């Protein structure tokens with residue numbers, strides 16, 4: 001079920017809210033857009049996600065609000081430079097990324113679930129996860145090993 005969550009970086013400079021569905025299969029709302037991206041959370045072994053421990057859930061721009069800290073964001077882009085990864089200038093936490101991919105239905109945010117302050121341990125533990133083998137550019141396949149992600 002979709003629910004409004006509140007998230008922040010470690011020092012609290014960056015704050016946001018997002019209307020997200022972390023529920024397991026059988027309890028989920030209608031996905032925001034077509035495609036698997038809107039049906040699960042994702043963990044990936046690519047060079048970026050692995051090093052930042054990024055655990056993402058996608059949100060449409062309508063479902064994401066930056067509440068504070070726009071001036072505290074610093075951005076990092078790599079590879080095709082199409083994804084805007086943002087970090088807090090003070091504490092270094094990576095609360096979200098954003099991009100605009102046609103295949104995903106346009107502009108979107110990828111929110112780092114572990115930055116949600118009001119998601120319970122139970123919600124995190126029960127959230128559906130799709131694993132992506134980003135290290136081998138096989139985004140539609142799970143890596144051989146996933147337990148360390």
Ligand SMILES: [Zn+2]
Nearest residue numbers: 009011088091
């Ligand atoms: Zn911070």
